[in-house]
Amino acid sequence: MKRIGMFVWNPFTNDARVLRECTALVEAGHRVDLYCLNDGTLPEVECPMSGFRVIRIDRTPPFARWLPFFRKRKKRTLVIGVMGALLAPWLIPVMLVLFLLMRSRFIRYALYNSFGILRMTRAARKHDYDVMHANDVNTLPQAIGAARGAQIVYDSHEVQTDRTGYGSMQGKLERWLLHFVNQTIVENDTRADYHQKLYGMRPSVLHNYPFYEPIIPQPRPLREELALAPDEPILLYQGGIQEGR
Structure with missing residues (x-):
């Protein structure tokens, strides 16, 4: 084992x-x-x-949990950040990170x-x-x-x-x-x-084979369910939906 x-x-x-x-x-x-x-x-x-x-x-x-709060109060966050920087300089890196997280999706x-x-x-x-x-x-x-x-x-x-x-x-x-x-x-x-x-x-x-499961095909009236015309093409896509696919 x-x-x-x-x-x-x-x-x-x-x-x-x-x-x-x-x-x-x-x-x-x-x-x-x-x-x-x-x-x-x-x-x-x-x-x-x-x-x-x-x-x-x-x-x-840990600090990202506060992002929704700061986003709703941007002006108040700015004031708190300036006051915090003046009173406690060690808060400057924390406020800078929060600011970047709010502004940049890539950094988040x-x-x-x-x-x-x-x-x-x-x-x-x-x-x-x-x-x-x-x-x-x-x-x-x-x-x-x-x-x-x-x-x-x-x-x-x-x-x-x-x-x-x-x-x-x-x-x-x-x-x-x-x-x-x-x-x-x-x-x-x-x-x-x-x-x-x-x-x-x-x-x-290593081929991607799923579990074997015997299946008896059951017809399904997709065109009726979706109100599609008899000559309307149907495209079936399986997989994750993301850009480029």
Whole structure:
């Protein structure tokens, strides 16, 4: 039996690939802890019927909880900030951070993610694992930081150099972090070929097969339900909705 710490950068509510990986590892006799994000509505620790443990991490900075209050009272916040700077100079960095958080979405995003990465790493370091499994490049730093001698598996679900919001910087980060990785896996041969072309090493392929479930197709009158004409095309899209897809 191996102890496996797995990381994913979402609240883990409908991630089919990660669910199947966790259940397959449990079925093989291993112990799995899955570290993911906490969106504030789900349990911090959860043990699904599948037999692995889910640990959700809050990435909200402590002082960011005051943002809604300050946003509603911008003029009052400015006055308080000036008075605070005059009376207590040590408050200047705090007020500056709050001001930047209110004004810049990018800074909020970066700060929240930084707290998430640090807290996820710290939580995993409290336990001893034989294997660290990082899903995508945004959890690879956590796996490396919490490894403490454990083997590191990098599971790349996407082409990290060409996914929405990513670019050359993520490619450079991925290239550097791969020096700490023991095994890389991707979900099809096309991505494995591309990875080999980029980095000179071919990862293993782990296809994305869901649970087998016998299904008897049941017809559904979509056109009647949606009041569509008989010749109106219907496009079915499955997957996350985001820019670029």
